Amino acid sequence: MDFAVSEKMQTILELINEFVDKELIPLEPAFLQGQWDDLVPILLEKREMVKKMELWAPLHPTEYGGMGLDLVEYGLVCEALARTPTGVYVFGCQAPDAGNIEILIKYGTPEQKEKYLKPLIAGEIRSCFSMTEVDMPGSNPVMLESSAVKDGEDYLINGHKWYTSSADGAAFAIVMAVTNPEAPPHQRASMIIVPAGTPGFNLVRNIPVMGHAGSGWHSHAEILYQNCRVPQANLLGPEGLGFVIAQERLGPGRIHHCMRWIGICNRSMELICQRALTRPIAEGRCLADKQIIQAWIAESAAEVRAARLMVLNCAWRIETQGQKEARQDISLIKFYTAGVMQRVVDRALQVYGGLGMTDDTVIASFYRFERASRIYDGVDEVHKVSVAKRILKEYAVEHRLA
C-alpha cells in the first residue's frame, strides 16, 4: 500500500493540529476538573469555529454536511484530534454518534433520516447505543435477553442495560433487543430507535467508572427499559439483522478507536520528552540522560510506529477489499494498539512521578479512561482467540492436519 498523505490531507491535518494546540489543549485544565456540563458552552463555540473552517464531521458524507473523507484519511484525522480529550467532540465525530450515523445512513428509512440522522450529523442532538446488559456477557452478545415484543402497531421493550455511553442528555438510543426468540442465535435480535423521553426509558444512573460518574457526553449510563413502547416504524434495518448491523458498525469503528489511541500515544510521547528534557534528576543531569528513560522512549517509538502502520494498513484493506477480508487485521489492531497505548501512557505516568498521578497533566485522565480500550468493542481475549483459531485453521489445512 501507498502510505503517502495527499496534499489535501496534509493541509487538513496542519489546520487540525494547529486548532488542537491553540484552542483545545488550553481547555484541558477545565476538562480535568471533571465539570463536563460547565465546559459544553465553550465547546459549542469551538464547534462553530470548526464549522466555519469547513472541518466539521470529517467522516460523514458531503451530502449530509460532512467532509466525506475515506477511512484512511479519517483515521489520520482521529490521530490528530485525539491528542486532547475534547478533540473528536468538537469536530463532530465522537463515539457513539459516529457509529450510529453510519448505520442510520445505511439502514434508516427516509423518515428516520429526517428525524434522527440530519440533526445528529448537524450536532444539534446526541445519541447512544444500548446493547450491553448487566446480567449477560457483553463478550458473547448473542446471549442478550432484552426483548422487543410486538403489541398492535408498537414494540414493547423490556431489558436492563448498562454502559450505554453518553445516554445522559441523548435524544435517542439505538437499542438491541430480541425480536425473534425462535430464530438461530445470530438472527434473534434487532435494532430499534427509542427516543429518550419515551415512558419506560429509565436512566437509573451514570455509572462511576474509575471514580468518575461524569455527565452528558462524557458518561456511561445504566438504563432500565420497562414496557417501553415505540412504534414498529422505529425498527432500524430489517428485523433479525441486529448482529449483522452491529458488526458493520464495529469494523470501521475500530479504525477510529485505534487511530485515536495512536493520537493519545503521540501526545504521551510529547509529554514524556518534554518532562525528560526538563526534569533535573542530579546536579547537571536531567531525566533524559538516564538510559532507562531513553529505552522507554525508543521502545514506545517503535511500538507506536508499528501499531500505526498496522492500523493504516487495516484501514486500507477495509477500503480496498472490504470488511470481511480484513477481519483478522481488525482483531489484530484492536488488541495490539490498545496494549501499546496502555504501555506508553503508563511510561508517561511513571516519567512524571507524583505529578503523573495528579490531574495537573492529561496523563492520569488517559490512564483512567483509556484502560477500557481493552474491554469495549471486543475484549482482548476474544480478539486473540479468534485470530489464533484462524491461524491454526490455515496451518492445519496447509499441513493436512485438519
Ligand SMILES: Cc1cc2nc3c(=O)[nH]c(=O)nc-3n(C[C@H](O)[C@H](O)[C@H](O)COP(=O)(O)OP(=O)(O)OC[C@H]3O[C@@H](n4cnc5c(N)ncnc54)[C@H](O)[C@@H]3O)c2cc1C
Ligand atoms: C468505557 C466503556 C464504554 C462502553 N460503551 C458501551 C456502549 O456505548 N454501548 C454498549 O452497548 N456497551 C458498551 N460497553 C460495554 C462493552 O461492550 C462490554 O463491557 C464488553 O463487551 C465486555 O462485556 P462484559 O463487560 O459483559 O464482560 P464479560 O463478557 O462478562 O467478560 C468479562 C471478561 O471475561 C473474559 N472473557 C470473556 N470472553 C472470553 C473468551 N471467549 N475467552 C477468554 N476470556 C474471555 C475477558 O477477560 C473479559 O474482560 C462499554 C464498556 C466500557 C468499559
